[in-house]
Amino acid sequence: MKNKILEEVLHSKNLSQYGIVDWGVTTVSRPITWKYYFEWVNKGLNGILKYLEGERRDKREDLKNYYPEFKSAIVFQFSYAKKKFELDKFYKSKKSNGLKIASYVLGFDGIDYHFNLRESLNQLGEQLREIDPELNFKLSLDTQPILERDLAFRAGLGWFGKNSMFISKKEGSFFILGSLLLSKNYSLNEKVVETDHCGQCTRCADSCPTDAIDLETRTLIADKCISTYTIEQFKDIGEAPKGMESSNGEIFGCDICQEVCPWNKRLLRIGKYDNEEVIVSEKEAHLREFFLERPLENILDELKSLSNRGFQRLFKSTPIERTGRIGLLKNIRFFYGKR
């Protein structure tokens, strides 16, 4: 009985208000692709991303290492594709200064998704607990030692693209994965595990300006990826990845290998977002005005005149707070004078 009510909650309109476009269930706690991850880290392909090594690597071998009570997981896709398409139009307009910010940054009202999606997942968990007060749950949202793409794979939501993105036939890859790890198994309907739909295509690897995609292993060489350099390299040290100068002006994250993917282009072609209202929150508008609409010189001047604290205050709770003033200065300086 409880599983019927639970399923109703999950199928109701309830989910779209959170921006959830699909969800799936799995009861399997061990990742199917663990060996690929293990080999990747052991080859040192994680580069500066040291948090993927050692104890945090080993924890990922089984969800139960993180949550011993685990019986099942509900994996949700939080889409930001609509924002991506709106941004593409903006980048082609005269307002754009030629710089780009990864679309997930602006896709959740300019707020760091670790805050607002955590809140959504918690609310959903509490709704389930109202049906079954004996239920316990934990969240998985990016930072936990969990192979989230594999978890979504086990839940039958899509496949691993050659660009290493998790792709869904229906939704492409512009979405964030977030999950509820449950202490109970409600025997909800499970989707069949998806097969590969990349075929002979290699557009993502052909388009990557820094040659960061290893087609053979379907993984990235982390230190060659613009996303690593522009988000995770907080200090002004080390060289930018070779080839970054021929990118599209990415100053925070990178979407290039997703933009060219036919599974994302398809969403645009079928006009999925054509008639949707464009909403720009205050935080998003601020990020856009500060970084995407002014001459680079003005941005650099303002960043230089701010203190680190001042920067933190100005961009509090946005994704760019993570990289900090020095990291952003490094990224923007890279393009200054080159365009």
Ligand code: B12
């Ligand atoms: C570290 C990390 C990064 C690193 C490394 C990315 C990478 N591809 O490895 C950097 C900083 C570069 C990065 C960038 C981005 N990231 Co990131 N990142 C992560 C994090 C924290 C861990 C990923 C990881 O373990 N990588 C190591 C590789 C080996 O593992 P994997 O990516 O899970 O890949 C699996 C498959 O490749 C498979 N596999 C490997 N070889 C083979 C071979 C075959 C034949 C098969 C079938 C499978 C297979 O096994 C792997 C393990 O399960 C996850 C969150 C999480 N906890 O999982 C988010 C996550 C992957 N990132 C995410 C996002 C949104 C991004 C960016 C789009 C942000 C941006 N716009 O800049 C880019 C995308 C870059 C790209 N093309 O992947 C989302 C991806 C959602 C999705 N649809 O896939 C995640 C899941 C966060 C989330 N909760 O939504 N990220």
Ligand code: SF4
């Ligand atoms: S995110 Fe950008 S740099 Fe990284 S693999 Fe994709 S295209 Fe290459």
Ligand code: SF4
């Ligand atoms: S661009 Fe082609 S090869 Fe790359 S992920 Fe998309 S479908 Fe797969």
